[in-house]
Amino acid sequence: MKKGLLSACAVLAVVTAAVLIRPAACGADTAQIRAIAGDAYVALYPLVMSYRLMYRQAIDEKSTSYAGGFGKWVHYGAATPDTADISLPSTDTPYSFAWIDVRTEPWVLTMPPVIEGRYYDSQWNDLWGYVLDDPGAIRDGFIGGSYLIVPPGWSGRVPKGIKRTIRGESAFVGTLTRTELLHKGDMPEVKMIQQCYSLKPLSAFLGEQPPKPAPAVAWPAWIEGSERNISFFGYANFLLAFVEPNPADKPLFNRIAAIGIGPGKPWNPDRMSPAMRRALQEGMDDAMKRMAAASERADFSKIFGSRSKLGTDYMSRSLGMLVHAFGKESDHAVYFILDRDDKGEPVDGSRHGYAITFPAGGSPPSRFFWSITIYSLPDRRLVPNPSARYSLGTHSLVLKKAYDGSFTILMQKDHPGKDREMNWLPAPPGRFIAVLRSYGPERDVAGRTWRLPTLMRVE
DSSP, rough: OOTTTHHHHHHHHHHOOOOOOOOOGGGGOOHHHHHHHHHHHHHHHHHHHHHHIIIIIIOTTTTTOOOSSOOOOOESSSTTTTTTTSSSSOOOSSSSEEEEEEEEEEEEEOOOOOTTOOEHHHHHHTTTEEEEEEBHHHTTTHHHHHHHEEOOOOOOOTTEEEEEEEEEEOOEEEEEEEEEOOSSSGHHHHHHHHHHEEEEEEEEEHHHHOOOOOOOOOOOOOOTHHHHHHHTHHHHHHHHHTBBOGGGGGGHHHHGGGOOOOTTTTOOGGGGGGHHHHHHHHHHHHHHHHHHHHHHTTTTTTSSHHHHTTTTOOOHHHHHHHHHHHOOOTTEEEEEOOBBTTTBBBBBBBOOEEEEEOOTSSOOEEEEEEEEEEEEEETEEEEEOOOOOEEEESSSSSOOBTTTTTTTEEESSOOOGGGGGGGEEEEEEBBEEEEEEEEEEEEEHTTTOSSSOOEEOOO
């Protein structure tokens, strides 16, 4: 690794030092501190929230999401209302998560072959939430293969049998790997595929002696709710010690250094003045309001992607983490959000039912599948219902069609009657959104020239 990644001693200092932080003494008044804190929160949000997910899955042995450590997989079945690791979970692609530590050496991902036509991919993100690569059906077809995941700055030899390298800006990277569930009885096959996903350190892949282990890390325990108070910045300082600095971010880090933010810097709110703490919290609160407002109108085609795509658009990068961690880029999947009806009002299951009608031959053109899924707000989780029905689309056994070949999907909290039940998505008795996904979108869908029908209010 390059020297930009600090030593374990510097990391340990983040959580143990008791040094007085005096950014206000440098001339910054509380209004400036508040503004800087708001900008810092937006920029650092994906870093800290990636740690929340990594801590639960790879570090905290008491977590129900714990996979067994770095380099270990945790495989899930189809998503349910209890799925909580990420928001807006898909019911069509059971998830497999893993995190790896590349400080010492690269790792090798190996994907098995699958039957032609089944969607699968292994998306890798760094701690900033940038999409690094997604080997699988879209980019590589169905034959499987091996991929080398390397540290920042790595310049070693790529061994034979490796299709390509994957590189991020952090010492820890994670995957959300998706495997298409073709129908309800397909879960045994999905589980077999999941068990064939492999992660090995490069030395193990080559059958060589492993290098000396990286220094142990004193991981700060994740405390739920820390993303809403100023302890957030302590996690950020800790994590910045494991990030390779990017020159494009230099103006940001020069600015936020004024409030004590930087790689390995100590963070001790108890030793700050009340005015300082208040200004920091107010800045965070301002940023959370901006993000919440922006999430209401987020364009999913613009908030997921690589460093080359998102660059220093910190708001878009953070919205991707806020609304749907590990979301897909638009060449893999397109998301259409149904959150307002034909009157322009937010959809609310306690007030109305809703219907969307697709003309004959007018369902979203997709190489793999499409589906519509309902999520309750504000938690963006699946809606519990006695039928355990959370989505409709390509994988549905049947959708009842009208005489002209069109079909209508109903979204309402009350049962619509036996004759319309098969086209019904149970809605919650409150605010919700529906997400239409197209996996392997055809050109008109990916280019957004295909028109999504209007969600009509049903009185």
